[in-house]
Amino acid sequence: MATLTHDKERGVRLEVPYIHHSDVEQFKNAERWFETATPPKNLTFTTKDGIASLFGCRYSGHTMNFGYGYAAGYITPEEVVLTPREGDTAAALAVSELQSELDGLSEWTRFHAIKHDRETNSEGRIKKVTVTAESLESLTWQQGEAEMNLTTSWTTKPEPSGFHVSEWIALKSSFATHRPTLEHFKEQRKVAALLKLNFGRPLYFRRHQIRDGLFPDRAMNGDHKGTSFHEYVGRRTFRNFSQPVPTEKDLGEPIFYLAQVGGEGLTHWNDNYETWKRFIDPVVSVLSRHGVALEDVVVSASMSIEAAGNLIGHVTGEQATYGRGRPTTATYAFRVIAKLGLDFTGIAESSTGMARSMANNYNTIKHYNRGEFPDPLETYIVGHVAMLAVRLLASTLVDPSGQLAQEYVSAGKFDSFKNDLKQTELYVKDSGSFEKI
Known part of the structure; x- marks a missing residue:
């Protein structure tokens, strides 16, 4: 026994x-x-x-x-x-297929397996409801040797008061031969990383x-x-199952939806993943935890920005951020800002000033000999700007044209973001310092 x-x-x-x-x-x-x-x-x-x-x-x-x-x-x-x-x-x-349920997939794919049809009588009252559960919507793409698939799935469960039908979106990885589950999770975590960056919050596997x-x-x-x-x-994912489930509000504003990129975009993400791994990993790590300190957000997002700045290379106007004729931490932030074309009018005197403030805050937190930690409100602003910049830059690995980031800005979401930061009543000078307004 x-x-x-x-x-x-x-x-x-x-x-x-x-x-x-x-x-x-x-x-x-x-x-x-x-x-x-x-x-x-x-x-x-x-x-x-x-x-x-x-x-x-x-x-x-x-x-x-x-x-x-x-x-x-x-x-x-x-x-x-x-x-x-x-x-x-x-x-x-070792298995040939592994499918998982992951937070955010339903909201991101907008796939549905359950449809409702209602019939009403002459008085407009519902007299019949027909529920159809059928797995129809699906998307398949290639990630190296793995074939990846997103599809609708549904389950039924009898209950004392009736019959319950629930739907979920399955993320599936398939190989031509038996593979350790670690290889399946490696491919599925690439999708999980993209969703965390896209929604800007922790997301967890719920079932395998x-x-x-x-x-x-x-x-x-x-x-x-x-x-x-x-x-x-x-043992790699069982602790995920008990984590808080994100609400509908939590998942209300991704940078983009699946329909905007399709399988081609997911293939781009995979093709860029290894090259950009040092950019992706730090911020995904901090996005995988609840209740993270502001300083942790700044450090992780800034590490990602440093990696991205090196990968992006020289951009026009960056010399203003040099120190002793060489690129600095502010230079890497400036490169990211320039690539995304972000305009900080209203909360900063210039993009150079914003880049300097990001570098100053990060370096003050990181180096023990810089004295006290920065003012929390300043760290709040830098953390939010750095995190959004990283999330928008991640979208360019899915759509190299940069259209997704441009659509986010043109839709007024970036203006709304800046308006939220204005509530701090702080303004970033060209020097990178903050002043009260």
Whole structure:
């Protein structure tokens, strides 16, 4: 007998009771696992309700009651699939398809699987509602060796008061051969990074399923019935499941929607990803956490801007930001601002001044010998400007023409952004200093 549990802090854990120094073979095996801290790498957990396949198992401690000989050992699997696997039981987990549910996908894709049709009587009262659930909308693109897909998916669940139908958008990665789930997550996290930058907030994976020929569906007599998706839980993402779910308001203003870029834009994002990784990673890291300090936002966004400034290269007018004839931190900020064509009229005397203020604030936070941290209101302004600049610049990796960033500005969203910053009653001078207005 054993118990398989899952909680938001430890993930999946297997508890195995056994008798210490017993002559029973099953207890001898368990005792050997825990006394030597070497349980089998893979295990199969069987219950009356089904079978779970455990992969990458590692020893997580054991306890003993010496008076009675009772003991319990603990095993933590790296990955769990809620169905049996066929083939080599000792082989590491590798699958051909992994699909995930990710915050923001429904709002970003605007795909829908559920449609409602209503019929009314002569008095205008609803007399009939027809609900159709069907997976029709889909988009496929290539990311290296992986074929990526976004598609509508839906589930049904009977309830005491009726019948519940829910829809979700599945992000799927497929390879021609079995691959470790780490390779699937590597490709899916590229999409997750893009969404975090696009919405400017933390977003989390909520569910994973795998599909592979080694996990077939079989009838009671053993006949093959096909291959469907099966639930997967892994240590890389299980903590995501308990994170706060973003509200409709949280997801109300992305830089762009999927329909504006299509599969071609997602291919551009992938093609640019490795070159621009030092730009992408710092800000995505800070966007993956709730309750981040203003100073952390400035440091992470500024690291991204430094990387971007080096990749962008020389732009007209940057010499004003040089120090001793060489580019400075302000130069890299200026390059990003210039590439995006942002006009800070109303909150700053010039783009040069804004770039200098960003550099001054970042360097004062970063270097211990700069004295006290900057005024929080100044850090608030710099953090918001730097973060928006990074998010807009990320859109140019999806659409190299820069049209997405231009549309954001022309739609009045940048003016609204500046109006919000005006509430601080601070103005950035050409020198990079702030003055009260």
